[in-house]
Amino acid sequence: MTPISTPDLHALVEGVYADLAPFRGEGAVADYIPQLARVDPQSFGLAVATTGGDVITAGDALAPFSIQSVSKVFTLALALGKWGDGLWKRVGREPSGTAFNSIVQLEQEKGIPRNPFINAGAIVVTDSLLAGHQPREALGEILRFLHFLADDESIVVDQAVARSEQATGFRNQALANYMRAFGNLHHPVDLTLGVYFHQCAIAMSCAQLAKAGLFLANAGRLITGGSVVSRERARRINALMLTCGHYDASGDFAYRVGLPGKSGVGGGILAIVPGQAAIAVWSPGLNANGNSALGTRALELLAQRTGWSVFGG
Secondary structure, eight states, X not given: OOOOOHHHHHHHHHHHHHHHGGGTTOSBOOTTSHHHHTSOTTOOEEEEEETTSXXXXXXXXXXXXXXXXXXXXXXXXXXXXXXXXXXGGTSOXXXXXXXXXXXHHHHHTTTOOSOXXXXXXXXXXXXXXXXXXXXXXXXXXXXXXXXXXXXXXXXEEOHHHHHHHHHHOHHHHHHHHHHHHTTOOOSOHHHHHHHHXXXXXXXXXXXXXXXXXXXXXXXXXXXXXXXXXXXHHHHHHHHHHHHHTTGGGHHHHHXXXXXXXXXXXXXXXXXXXXXXXXXXXXXXXXXTTSSBHHHHHHHHHHHHHHOOOTTOO
């Protein structure tokens, strides 16, 4: 992928935002989490953090939002650091082909979730991070990791969103109890879900999220030179984002955008351009698959105009 100069990238980002701003509000907010139903559907932000150290923003790119399932990228990186390939005994690496909160496959596959980015798989990953920790300590580890990656200690959990999720997360409770019955959850359900709901309720801006994801575009290293994960592990996390990061719409996202990406029902998407940049978009309105409708369009347009794609320019 050909590098793009900073001025040109500024113009491209601003152009994508300007062209799509009239469509703000498309899609439907995730009203099954009451606190997310209150988010302004007109919000729309876009940020690109480059391996050269630039952070280019447009729209509401500095406004914090609930990252929800985008957090699963970071908890996976932490869990692999703790357990290595042993983690794959508890969660698979295949696309699910079903909705993010589906319980159907768990019965057939004996409580082993298909991948770490559907809810069931992410709950197992969170459970693995609880080993040897109290819930508050495990959540603290996740937050410290994000502070380290984004070089920003202002990132916090939105407690109102966390309470809202805990009050309404019955399907996640069902998933967790089902896996506990198969022996694939090692801690009490309420403890694991407590951490899971709070990790999903972490609030970040597009600019913070793009900076936090940049290590995946930089062969597992911070742009300041510090190592986060190995080059091989960064490549494999990117592979999982490409094949599983958008649930049952992962194939369509790969077809339209051509980059590893992870979405969240808060309306955020993190996309990775290996060797070049990390991109974060936010628009709360979701499509039928639970992915940001306008955010997906923004990434598709940006990929077209930059030529960025893991499948060749």
